[in-house]
Amino acid sequence: MEEKPYKASLGSHGSDISSPDNDIRNLWTRATLSQPNLNVPRSRVGEDSDVEGSSSGTKSRRWYNQKAPRDSLDGEDKDSFRQEDLNEPSLLELELRRAGSLGSRLEEEEDVDSKPDTEISSSESSSLNILKHTPHRAYWMEQQNRLPLPLMELMENEALEILTKALRSYRSGIGRDHFLTKQLHGCIEGLKRRRSKRLNILGH
């Protein structure tokens, strides 16, 4: 599996709130929630990760699914890598990419041409290993990031609370009709929509 370029564009935040459907952070959350559906053949994984790589328009900011560099500053991170990486260097990366790609499939629902046969046959033997590690995928990601797993959820919920309080101040300070108040209100609505979407998925 070759390394894909890191496509994070951290600065481009502007459109995210206005168009929650295109937000990569939703994909991550859904990918985490859809764990029971992870038992897909290796070939499908290959397809999906290919889609991800080829579609340059999607999406950015998948830093939390990126494999951490071996020369990471965190000593503990290094140790956790060593255990996994000694045997199968690409397994972790594959798992993480798979998490993202499953999420992107949920989001996009696109049909894609299958990969060449050679890759499918070569992957048969390793698929068992991957499945063996599947239940630990979430744990791996947590270990890597050293941050709580539903990170975006946590951040968004907290931001929502802060922004709701700020909206009250805006309304009392500069009025309901001020464009800044409206902008803030729009952002809050966007975050609320995203949260309710997440909860709906959780309900299913």
Added chain:
Amino acid sequence: MRATMKLKQGSFLWYLYLDKLYCLLSVRNVKALLEYFHLLDVHHNNTLNDVLFYHFLHHVTSWKRTQIMVVFNMLDWNATGEIGFDQFYMLVCILLAQQNHLEEQFIFRHSRPVFELLDLDGELRIGPDNFHMYNFLFNIKKQDLKELYHDFDITGDRRLNYKEFKLFTIFTMDKYQERQKAEKDEEKGKKDLLKKKRLHQVNVNLKQFLGINVSESRI
């Protein structure tokens, strides 16, 4: 006893890990923080205005309004009415340093930016008033503050230039390390004492056991 600020437990910042040696966040943590900053940056200017800043700090810390606004004015040194990510990052590191009782280490490691933050007038000198105003950020004790101006104000102008300030940071760092060492030694002493007590107890038990056995064999 220090009157430290408490970060709200379970808040996003609470999960970030500040490196104890360098007093910095890892790249991964900074990226997460940037995401968080963008969520709060509702006007898409890559900045936070005073209202958003206030509500953010009010939500995650136990600071009062006046303290929050003092911090805002300190970070917004060019008076644009907004703070960018750089200042936000600096603030978060200060918060985490305080939360983890690493203030001395933080001032020592980042003496230049801290000096520049405290030098409100840009005169390259810090007066005692400034120190006093921002004391809740770095928890410098009153006694230390007195010593600071008594011992390190070499030029005698009642203000500290950067070199004098740097000397102070080295001095406080030394004191901090000595304190740490003393605490460790004390802990080790306690452990040794406990070990000796346990050993003594085992010996006594063994002697009692052997004594009974000897008397039984005599009978």
